[in-house]
Amino acid sequence: MQGESSGLIIGLSIGVVIGVALAIIAFFCYKYHRNRSQVGNNSSRRTATIPIRTNGADSCNILSDSSFGTESPRSTIQSGVQFWLRGIKKANVISASGILEYSYKDLQKATFNFTTLIGQGAYGPVYRAQMPAGETVAVKVLANDSKQGEKEFQTEVMLLGRLHHRNLVNLVGYCAEKNQHMLIYVYMSRGSLASHLYDEKLKPLNWEVRVQIALDVARGLEYLHDGAVPPVIHRDIKSSNILLDQSMRARVADFGLSREEMVNKQASNIRGTFGYLDPEYISTRSFTKKSDVYSYGVLLFELIAGRNPLQGLMEYVELAAMDTEGKVGWEEIVDPRLDGNFGVQELNEVAALAHKCVNRIPRRRPCMRDIVQVFSKIIKSRHTGKQQYEPSNPRTDEVTINMDQLGRRSTNPEHKRVESIDSTTESIEA
Numbered sequence: 083m084q085g086e087s088s089g090l091i092i093g094l095s096i097g098v099v100i101g102v103a104l105a106i107i108a109f110f111c112y113k114y115h116r117n118r119s120q121v122g123n124n125s126s127r128r129t130a131t132i133p134i135r136t137n138g139a140d141s142c143n144i145l146s147d148s149s150f151g152t153e154s155p156r157s158t159i160q161s162g163v164q165f166w167l168r169g170i171k172k173a174n175v176i177s178a179s180g181i182l183e184y185s186y187k188d189l190q191k192a193t194f195n196f197t198t199l200i201g202q203g204a205y206g207p208v209y210r211a212q213m214p215a216g217e218t219v220a221v222k223v224l225a226n227d228s229k230q231g232e233k234e235f236q237t238e239v240m241l242l243g244r245l246h247h248r249n250l251v252n253l254v255g256y257c258a259e260k261n262q263h264m265l266i267y268v269y270m271s272r273g274s275l276a277s278h279l280y281d282e283k284l285k286p287l288n289w290e291v292r293v294q295i296a297l298d299v300a301r302g303l304e305y306l307h308d309g310a311v312p313p314v315i316h317r318d319i320k321s322s323n324i325l326l327d328q329s330m331r332a333r334v335a336d337f338g339l340s341r342e343e344m345v346n347k348q349a350s351n352i353r354g355t356f357g358y359l360d361p362e363y364i365s366t367r368s369f370t371k372k373s374d375v376y377s378y379g380v381l382l383f384e385l386i387a388g389r390n391p392l393q394g395l396m397e398y399v400e401l402a403a404m405d406t407e408g409k410v411g412w413e414e415i416v417d418p419r420l421d422g423n424f425g426v427q428e429l430n431e432v433a434a435l436a437h438k439c440v441n442r443i444p445r446r447r448p449c450m451r452d453i454v455q456v457f458s459k460i461i462k463s464r465h466t467g468k469q470q471y472e473p474s475n476p477r478t479d480e481v482t483i484n485m486d487q488l489g490r491r492s493t494n495p496e497h498k499r500v501e502s503i504d505s506t507t508e509s510i511e512a
């Protein structure tokens with residue numbers, strides 16, 4: 083009897099031990115599977131938040147801001163692109179947005195210790211760099227003392243990495259090291275449009291090249307306005323922000339002012355460049371795509387007249403418009419450096435379009451898509467011979483506008499940038 087009960091106790095004890103062991107194993111199995119499924123979820127969420135860019139000349143395949151969830155642009159870069167880059171740092175790897183991260187040392191070497199200066203902008207110097215693989219790039223070093231540097235850097239990398247078009251000066255890389263921020267762009271070997279219009283040492287641009295540049299810029303802007311998601315307003319279209327490649331094809335550069343917009347939608351300061359600013363924007367402080375169209379119209383007149391907008395270009399245009407009624411007779415404002423070598427009909431078409439772009443009422447201005455179509459048609463009809471190309475040689479004594487009153491063409495392409503205008507301006511009636 084005693085033996086039987088002790089056997090029962092031993093049996094029960096073994097059963098309890100086995101049961102507890104099984105329960106512990108089952109608990110750990112459950113925890114292990116739960117953790118695995120959480121890791122899976124996390125990684126798929128991370129993949130979805132990284133912006134993906136499709137490379138290609140005219141690619142418009144960019145994810146909209148909604149793909150970033152509620153994260154700020156800054157945290158998105160840190161948790162997304164930089165998450166990947168930290169792991170494989172300084173290896174010149176392609177980041178998730180298609181942009182290369184360069185090391186400070188490599189850029190120092192490629193710019194011969196930052197001695198190859200090619201320009202100086204509002205945000206710092208720009209250097210030419212010869213990369214080890216043979217390609218030449220432009221390195222924009224953001225000034226250390228720039229208060230906006232950090233914010234702009236983060237936003238510009240995020241924004242430009244997602245924009246890619248053959249008529250934009252595309253961002254190809256960046257460097258964030260040694261307290262320095264650098265942006266690396268496609269190198270534009272022929273420099274800025276402003277230098278070609280105003281530097282007497284450079285050969286004057288012929289009419290065909292000017293029209294092609296106008297179309298290239300229009301295509302770049304059309305992409306920003308209608309191809310990019312979300313749309314991008316450039317905010318500083320001017321001849322020094324149009325850069326030319328070896329074959330004189332143009333690209334739109336410097337998205338400096340759209341950076342501010344991305345970070346601070348409440349930005350209230352008036353920004354842009356005197357001479358190119360939409361009067362409607364000055365009065366309402368609201369910048370729209372049509373404000374870019376206005377600046378583009380000024381740029382078109384600059385191409386036609388070879389005059390600096392800071393030195394009376396638009397007054398000159400308005401005087402001429404009285405004679406032309408905006409449609410014909412624009413020959414009198416043509417750049418004398420063209421020496422009469424332009425098609426009169428073509429000139430009047432381009433000038434009439436430019437005049438529409440600078441209409442005081444924004445809704446009467448064409449959109450960039452329409453502008454691209456007008457230029458494509460002009461160039462196409464030139465090739466198909468539909469439009470007569472009659473070079474005109476206007477005699478200088480036929481010029482009816484007093485050029486001295488309005489100031490002569492500038493030899494200095496420096497345009498004065500507006501950072502802030504605090505005084506209230508009168509509103510413009512629609």
Ligand SMILES: Nc1ncnc2c1ncn2[C@@H]1O[C@H](COP(=O)(O)OP(=O)(O)OP(=O)(O)O)[C@@H](O)[C@H]1O
Binds near residue numbers: 200208220
């Ligand atoms: N990608 C590039 N390729 C070749 N040259 C360039 C490139 N980017 C800039 N530059 C040169 O450097 C100069 C300064 O450029 P940056 O964009 O910094 O300023 P900006 O447009 O001239 O002036 P701001 O900053 O006031 O708009 C340009 O005028 C141009 O001559």
